[in-house]
Amino acid sequence: MREVFKFYGYEFRWLEVLDLLIVVFLVIQLYRLLRGSLAFNIFVGLLMIYAAFFMVRALRMPILTNILQNFINVGLIAIIIIFQPEIRKFLLVLGKKTPLSKDSFLTKLFLPDKFKSYKDEENIINEIITAVGRMMGTHTGALIVVATTYRLKFDTASSIPIDANVSAKLIESIFNKHSPLHDGALIIVGSKMLAAKVILPVSENPDLPTRVGLRHRSAVGITEHSDNLAIIVSEERGTVSYAQDGNLTQDVSLEDLKVKLYEVLIDGYA
Structure with missing residues (x-):
């Protein structure tokens, strides 16, 4: 199996394609989670900053690159603070779908409660x-x-x-x-x-x-x-x-x- 394939003269590794697909999937899930809330506008603003960072880096503009790089580094902590409710909701939904959640097959198999009184x-x-x-x-x-x-x-x-x-x-x-x-x-x-x-x-x-x-x-x-x-x-x-x-x-x-x-x-x- 070839590890590299060509597309319009460009060479890509399968892992690079997989990496891109995972990022696209995560962005779509974030969009669905934040849609309809004020945090969605903040999310769009952050995407614009990231896009600007990659653009100025590709154009080799060192001053703007350093400024945006420092902003992104500090912004990771700000993201956790700003999106705390959304992160909690995401983890809550994720926890419900894990193999150890209360409604999962494994939980019901190893922790039966059919004899419990309700x-x-x-x-x-x-x-x-x-x-x-x-x-x-x-x-x-x-x-x-x-x-x-x-x-x-x-x-x-x-x-x-x-x-x-x-x-x-x-x-x-x-x-x-x-x-x-x-x-x-x-x-x-x-x-x-x-x-x-x-x-x-x-x-x-x-x-x-x-x-x-x-x-x-x-x-x-x-x-x-x-x-x-x-x-x-x-x-x-x-x-x-x-x-x-x-x-x-x-x-x-x-x-x-x-x-x-x-x-x-x-x-x-x-």
């Missing part, structure tokens, strides 16, 4: 579904975040700690229109409701429908960079939606929501 998880699901169903009937707006793989980091300055067991009646009382806690989100981790009136980051995704409000955009925002499920009850229409992995699914039935909660909270259903 009574606690089923009780939590039933309490959430009961509360959501009642709030839909009364057009009570609500935003509930169900944290899955780790403790969710949120703004503790404005939130109110609760630390109570998941209860449908308590959820309804929190989001009652006359309750001082109804603004913001309710955070559920495991079997506990940790805090209410939590301010969440608002998504800047321009692809979201224009008619969605702050609750829906906050739900998408908290799931863009974390492995959580956000449930939204619309105050205007009395419908329920959920956000996961930065994607918004609108106007779902209670049965569909229950299936999604099973997927999130109970191993083996995903």
